[in-house]
Amino acid sequence: MEPNFIPHENHKNIPGWGVDAEFSERPAIPYWKPVAGKTGAHWTTENLPQQEDFNDFTSIERPGASPTHVFGNASPPSGLSGLIRAWSFRYSEGSWAHWMGLLFADRVNVLEGVSEDLFSGHVPNVFKEMGLKSELKYNKKNFYRNSAIAGLIFIVLPVSLILLTRKKDQ
Amino acid sequence: MLAMDYRGPYRVRVVNKAEPEIRHPMDAIVRVTRSCICGSDLHLYHGLVPDTRVGTTLGHEFTGIVEEVGSGVQNLKPGDHVLVPFNISCGSCIFCENELYANCHDANSMATAVGAIFGYSHTSGGYHGGQAEYVRVPYADIGPYKIPEWMDIEDAVLLTDVVPTGYQAAEMGDIKKGDTVVVFGAGPVGIFAAKSAWLMGAGRVIVIDHVDYRLEFVKKYAQCEAYNFKEMDDPVVFLKKTTDSLGADVCIDAVGAEAAGSALQRLTGVKLKVQAGAATALQWAINSVKKGGNVSIVGVYGPTANLVPIGNALNKGITMKMNQTSVKRHLPKLVEHVKNEYLKPSEIITHRIPLEEVAEGYHMFSSKLDNCIKPILVPPSAMH
Numbered sequence: 001m002e003p004n005f006i007p008h009e010n011h012k013n014i015p016g017w018g019v020d021a022e023f024s025e026r027p028a029i030p031y032w033k034p035v036a037g038k039t040g041a042h043w044t045t046e047n048l049p050q051q052e053d054f055n056d057f058t059s060i061e062r063p064g065a066s067p068t069h070v071f072g073n074a075s076p077p078s079g080l081s082g083l084i085r086a087w088s089f090r091y092s093e094g095s096w097a098h099w100m101g102l103l104f105a106d107r108v109n110v111l112e113g114v115s116e117d118l119f120s121g122h123v124p125n126v127f128k129e130m131g132l133k134s135e136l137k138y139n140k141k142n143f144y145r146n147s148a149i150a151g152l153i154f155i156v157l158p159v160s161l162i163l164l165t166r167k168k169d170q
Numbered sequence: 171m172l173a174m175d176y177r178g179p180y181r182v183r184v185v186n187k188a189e190p191e192i193r194h195p196m197d198a199i200v201r202v203t204r205s206c207i208c209g210s211d212l213h214l215y216h217g218l219v220p221d222t223r224v225g226t227t228l229g230h231e232f233t234g235i236v237e238e239v240g241s242g243v244q245n246l247k248p249g250d251h252v253l254v255p256f257n258i259s260c261g262s263c264i265f266c267e268n269e270l271y272a273n274c275h276d277a278n279s280m281a282t283a284v285g286a287i288f289g290y291s292h293t294s295g296g297y298h299g300g301q302a303e304y305v306r307v308p309y310a311d312i313g314p315y316k317i318p319e320w321m322d323i324e325d326a327v328l329l330t331d332v333v334p335t336g337y338q339a340a341e342m343g344d345i346k347k348g349d350t351v352v353v354f355g356a357g358p359v360g361i362f363a364a365k366s367a368w369l370m371g372a373g374r375v376i377v378i379d380h381v382d383y384r385l386e387f388v389k390k391y392a393q394c395e396a397y398n399f400k401e402m403d404d405p406v407v408f409l410k411k412t413t414d415s416l417g418a419d420v421c422i423d424a425v426g427a428e429a430a431g432s433a434l435q436r437l438t439g440v441k442l443k444v445q446a447g448a449a450t451a452l453q454w455a456i457n458s459v460k461k462g463g464n465v466s467i468v469g470v471y472g473p474t475a476n477l478v479p480i481g482n483a484l485n486k487g488i489t490m491k492m493n494q495t496s497v498k499r500h501l502p503k504l505v506e507h508v509k510n511e512y513l514k515p516s517e518i519i520t521h522r523i524p525l526e527e528v529a530e531g532y533h534m535f536s537s538k539l540d541n542c543i544k545p546i547l548v549p550p551s552a553m554h
Contacts (some may be wrong), residue, residue, distance in 0.1 A: 003397045005412045007210060011375075014368045014393050016512030020503075021347050021371035022553040027503045028341045028496065032268040039269075039498075040311045041261030042244060043196075045276060048262065049242070050242035058279045067279040069260070070194050070308045072286070072296030075223035085221070093283050099474050102220035102293070103443065110178030129181040131533025138539035 011067035046068070057089035172550065173227045173302035174528045179217030180536075182529050187227070190298065190306035196241030198310035200234035200254065202551040204327040205300040205463060205525075207535050207545050209357045210470045213427055214291060215532050218440070218447060218472055221280065221292040228289040229547075230256035231330040232300025233323050236314075245311040252314035254324040255334075255497030256309055258286035258297060261312035263290065272494035273430050278309065283473060285494060293473065301528060303549045318509075325508055327546060328358075328515035334500040335468050336362020336424070340370055342466035342491035343420035347371035350413055355424035355452040356384035356519055358544050359468060363422050364392035365513060376418070378405060378454075381431055383541040391517065399431055409458040417460030423452035426469025435477065444474030456483045456490075467492035521545040524553070 011017060023029050052066040055076045062068075077085045088101030117124050127133075135143045173187040190199055214222050221349055236250045246252065259266050260276035277286035278295035286308075289299015298305065307314060317326045319503040336359050351367040353360045356379035367375045375394035379385050382398060388397040394416055410417060427447020428440060431454070439448035447470075455465045456479050465488055483490060507513045520543045523531040531545045 002402050002403065002408060005395065011368060011373065011393070016369050016507065016510065017511065018347065018369070018371035019507075020366075020369045023344075025503075026341050026370070027500050028269075028338055029344075031491075033499075034267065035269050036267040039259075039261035039266050039271075040245060041266070041309075042311065043242070043262060045260065045262045048260070048276075049195055054279070056279065056292070059282050061282040062279065068276045068279055068286075070196065070258075071279045072292070072298070073193075074227065074289075074292070074296045074298045075225040077223075081223075089280075091473070093281055093473065096474060099220045099472070103217075105221065106217065106222055109224045110181075113177055122183075124177065125183075126181065129177055129183045129529055131182075131529035131531070134530040134534045134539055135537065138534070139537065 058086060059093060060089070061092055079112050081105040083114055084108060171303040172525055173298070174229065174525070176222065176226045176228055177224055180215065182215065182228075182532055183248070184526050184528055187302070189304050192238060192240045193300065193306065194308060194312060194440040195240040196309050197240040198236050198246055198307045198314070199238040200252065200307050200314070201237050201307050201551065202232050202234040202300050202303055202305060202549050203251070203545045204233045204323055205229045205303070205549075206231035206327055206332075206363075207531050207547065208331060208424070209359065210290075211532075212362070213447070213470060213538050215536060216428065216440075218427055218443070219291045219293060220473065223292055225304050226289065226291070227298040229299030229301030230290055231332070232288075232305065232326045232328060233317065234300070237304065243310045246314060250314075251317045251323070253317055253330050254288070254300070254305075255313045255315070255501070256287050256331045257313065257494070257497055258288065258295060258308050259312050259498065260309055266312070269496055269499045270493075271312075271496040271498045273496075281473075289375060301525065301547055303525070303551055305338075312496060315498070318505065322399060322503070322507065322516055324516035324546065325514065328518070328544075329501060329504055329508070330496060330497065331495065332358045332544070333362050333504055333513060333515050334357050334361060334497045335367040335495040336364075337500055338493070338495045339363040339424055339466050339468040340366035341420045342468075342493070343367070343422055343464045344489070345370040345372050345420055347374035349419035350374040350376070351420045351422065352409060352418040352455070353377045353422045353424055354455055355469065356381065356388040357424065358509055360422075360424035361388050361392055362513075362515075362517055363424050363468070364388060364394045367420075368393070369507070369512060371551045376409070376412070381538055384543060387543060399492045403456050406457045407430070413460070417458055417463060419460060420466065421455035423455045423457040423465070423467045423469040427471050431453055438477065444477050445475065446474040449478050451475040452476070452478050456486075456488060459486070459488055461486045461488075465490045468495070518544045519546055523547055525549045
């Protein structure tokens, strides 16, 4: 059954109703609002120092494909995912190759992350990383159902296949 | 320091990382006092945003105390308690000089179509975010805003993104007195879009979602009408019926890439990723707005392309406005609204989670457990 319409009857009593009704009261109107010299910047783009040690890719749509004066360096590219990212950055932001390449690199990067963990002697605690304690606490039914499905796929099926193969070999 | 560490879709953990350093004279280092998990962080968490790299610390909504400033910083000093807008903006490019801080051209080397955002993938500049004990804040004289002494920091932290984004959503709808405004999405941004629509003089505010506890919340908090689209045969027809068959004056998409409501959109946008997310809310917004009306988009989509009825938009003569929020430009107005008690942002916070339990926070928010609306993270150093 479709819901009934229950309009708010006394909306003019809502605190603050209409205080910004005038367009002149709204900070983002007009869209382009010149405030040069009042942004807090006490520099110009031309005299801004350049941050050093850029070790990532730049969009080929940037002027001269050069880095910005200030940049992030959270996770520099590396490994196979880095090579795929390098390939992706040969294409412009208007290209599907650019974005699909980056998404693919992200998936490869996840596997690299797991293997780095293992090589450094750390076994990822997937239960904890996925926050499944909260699922167990607040959504028990779903937790047990999904655990059963995962158990079936990752334990029961492989073990059955191994046992079957061994039986055949004998 | 402790920091959240992205390991891949649906996997995050807290690890010890090196404390950030000043890398540029205009940088500051901020010790985080509160940070949030944002609905748009879930797009990263679900693996939808290209160039989201393992090892990155997410989080673009945070407050903190300035610990150190670079040699060129003039407007901040150690000890200042600041809220930090999610945008990183240079303050001197042509876009910043026109108050389009979200579209800054000198902070993101890796994309030109996107501005720079803390902890939001390398597509948004490759900066670490605020779900940590410390953060490097570039262009520290531009973004950070000193929190007034009277303001609760939990109100302040929501002024870094959610509140301004909801407000800008309403603003981009060019709402006039008496307008009927439909907001798609009863998440934190949708809640503040609905609240802001009243501030702009709307005559009716209707929120559409499919999560009952969120609809109940928005109905009380934003004093609006709230309806569950799962109870409707067709949300577009439902909305036409309630607007004299003409459609709403303004429709706001506050959902973005992970909308429910269409199996085709979910399959192609979320599962197969052949389009940049499920654009169901936008599709409904275009089809529910009246001819000559306004559609405002703040829901986040990926960078490729989406299935939207652009032909209908053309034939109906709709005006569509969209952007990431230029937080800095909205802060003076919104601080005033908090002071006048027109807005009490912290009332939407449902969960306060220790930073060490960030993975539980993400899962709870993502799966909408325990009536979660807005989870915030508290670092150990800010516990007392």
